[in-house]
Amino acid sequence: MTPSRTALRVVVATAAALVLASCGSDPLSGDGDDGDAIVIGSQDYYSNEIVAEIYAQALEADGHEVDRQFRIGQREAYVPEIESGDIDLFPEYSGPLLQFWEPDTEARLTDDVYAALEEATPEGVRVLDQAEATDQDSYVVTREFAEKWDLTTIADLAEVTDDLTLGANSEAESRPNGPQGLESAYGISVDFAPIEDGGGPLTVKALKDGDIQLAIIYTADPSIRKNDLVSLEDPEGLFLASHLVPVASENIDDDAAAVIDEVTAAMTAESLLELNQRSVDEELPAKTIAADWLASVDLD
Amino acid sequence: MTTFLDALTWIADPANWGGAQGISARLLQHLAVTLVAVLAASALAIPLGILIGHTRRGRGVVVALAGAVRAIPTLGLLTLLALLLGVGVEAPLLALVALAVPSVLAGAYAGIESAEPAAVDAARAMGMSELQIVRNVELPLGAGVLVGGLRAATLQVVATATLAAYTSDTGLGRYLFIGLKARDYPQMLAGAILVAVLALLLDRLLATAQDRASRLAHSTEGTP
Known part of the structure; x- marks a missing residue:
């Protein structure tokens, strides 16, 4: 066996070991979940992460303990974690989430989608109020x-x-x-x-x-x-309504839900545009943008 | 494999050939974009290449510049140009010209330089003017190499002309974009196959032209 081939084998074996090791330790399973820390997730999308960070800071300000699990990726990856209760709170979008749970749904308009989404949420999961802000x-x-x-x-x-x-x-x-x-x-x-x-x-x-x-x-x-x-507004629902809506597990009690509902009430279309603009133009981190926004809307 | 068969079926379907979005129209648009780009590049690069090849001056600078132009990603250049010129076929055309210029230029100066120095000196000794030397000695002797440059440029342009569809309703690239975005892979592959076939046909054509041009050199050598 030539030396280069030996080297190749070592590399392959090491890579395989790393892959196996990373499969073994799921960062979302078990650890940290034993207390009553609220696990907040976000998509791997800058706008979604900012909203998740806003939830986190609002809950912390209200005295809750928070565990951030941001930038998880696609719906296929994180929705099972929400359903199993490993993630307690996740900023979602009404239409696409409804279509994930009910691919055949015919609901397209804001209120129809929200009503259908409330029906479609599995056992142990609920959606809180939806925001005026959309991303569609x-x-x-x-x-x-x-x-x-x-x-x-x-x-x-x-x-x-x-x-x-x-x-x-x-x-x-x-x-x-x-x-x-x-x-x-x-x-x-x-x-x-x-x-x-x-x-x-x-x-x-x-x-x-x-x-x-x-x-x-x-x-x-x-x-x-x-x-x-x-x-332009779309009264006939040509585009699927996609409002920002928090998905919550049973670990979100009424007190925490009230905090998130306040955030949602303040989340206007203008607000979301401004948050995204600060991220894109000023390249600020989500933490700063979230803190500034929370200070500006002054929740009680 | 089934995608490949589906793509061939798609091409064979007469319904896909007619109309403003049909294969015939797209093929013609694609060919027109390619021709315009190569002709425009030739109008710029051939005179410049002849000048460099004949005078043997400025070669280092021009080769370095042409090499730099080669390194520009065409899609990036296209986006920049479209931001200046707006959407339409103009920006992709200019980007394709930039793609073609280095190959045509290299063919032109290399062709002229390839003329036997003894033949050039003999022509000069016979009292030919510099223009006559270019026209009667260097161009016939270098024609094969010059057409080779055109051939290389055409092959690059015809394959890259799919980008015309990035900002305009033009060419075979439309099938690629529609197929890609709508996940209609047979249509996308059909577009790719059509581009490949067109490229091969043009290359055959220019290979023949290159052969003829090379023979020009030998016939010149034969003239007393």
Whole structure:
């Protein structure tokens, strides 16, 4: 056996041992759960982590002990931990969470989704109040365009007499939230321009240049504020409602739930945009952003 | 394997060939983008390459610059250009020109330089002007290498022209983006196969042209 081959074997064996070792010690199982510390999780998404940090600081300020398990990853990974009670509190989004538990659901509008979600939560888990803030796809226009045609909802686009072009990733062309959905739900016909950057800077540039009039951008995307864009309301539910909603285990008693409900009540759409903007533009850590926000809303 | 078969079935389906979004239209758009990019790059790079090859001056600088341009990621350049120019086919076209220039340039100056120095000196001794030397001696002798540069550039551009669909409704790249985002992998693979076939056809065509051009050198040698 050549030396290089021996070295390779050592590397492979070490890697295998590391993988096995990391499988053995699940950071969420058992340890730290024995007291009444509230285990708070978050997705591996900066905006979600900030909200989780806000929950954590609000609960600590109220005298609760908190164990942060942030940046866990995808729903497939963390929802089982919530269901088993290893995580006590998790900031979630109403529509996507409902679809995770009930893939066939037909609920799309804010209140329908929340009602269905309350039904769909498994034994030992509940959802607290949902926030006004959403993080979902939306049609956006420039403020100038919105004011010119007096637009607040997607339905108002029917009054626009100029040609309308929607710019979005190419999958929107065939999806229900693209031109076809606009036509069937609102009776509005638009042209389609593929721009493959997912509502990023090229899309914003095209909006500002007037190459497109409509784009699909997340409601909580900081670029909406920064570029003075307007999200149009969606009364027909073309996009699945996705409100910020805390998921809680039985370990969250009424006292803790009341603290979180207060945070939720203060979590307006503006607030979430501002939190995200501070994270993206000022590159501040979640701890600082959360502390500043809690100080500014002054919960009692 | 089934994806591959599905992709071939997708290509074979006549319903996918017609219309503004059909394969025929996309193939033509793809070809047009490729041709425009290579022609524009040639208009810039061939005269410059001839100048460098003939005078043997400035080669170090230009080679270094062309090498640097080669290292620019095309998607990054495209995004930058689109932020300046807005969406549409202009930004991808410029990015493709930048992709093609180094290969065409290298082919041009290497071709001119490859002319036998003795032949060039003889031409000069016969009283030919510098322009005549380029046209009658260096270009015929270097044509094979020059066309080789065009061939390399065309191959790169035709494969990268899928990026035109990043900011515009143009070319075979649309099938890749639609397929990728909608998880319609047969359609995506079909787009990739069509690009590959187009690239191979163009390469065959230019290989023939390169052969002919190389023979030009030998026929020149044969002339008394």
